[in-house]
Amino acid sequence: MLPMSQLRKNVREVEGVIRTLNIGAMDASSTLQYNLEDRQPNWVKYLPFDSVTIINDSGADIVFCINQDIDRATGVPAGSIKNISGYGIFSFTVTNDANAITSGQIRMDFERQGMVSDNFTKRISMNPLAKILLGV
DSSP, X not given: OOOHHHHHHHHHHHHOEEEEEEOOOBOTTEEEEEEHHHHOGGXXXXXXXXXXXXXXXXXXXXXXXXXXXXXXXXXXXXXXEEEEEEEEESEEEEEEOSSOBOTTSEEEEEEEOOOOHHHHHHHHHHOHHHHHHHTO
């Protein structure tokens, strides 16, 4: 029988995971640098994230930059939602060039995709216990 920690890991790999982060208040014309590994140590097992959905409920336009790479910077207008995918997300910066933003006005949902069915099937087919249980 699999230990509970291994079972949770297997479920996480199949279903994927979403983690939500509310950034705090930001002064006008400020930049927030955020390293997920350092500031969210319980999230390390999910890194890198595959995508992020940014909900900007503030009155300020912001610039979101994945892994502090200026080539991956994207604007998120005030009162909008933007999804960014296709990068391994370990860290980010948020730049606010306008008004101050109060705590809770910017939320981010980081997602790690689950394992696609072909990879899951291949992994099961390589597991001797799974072969016995499934009669393969």
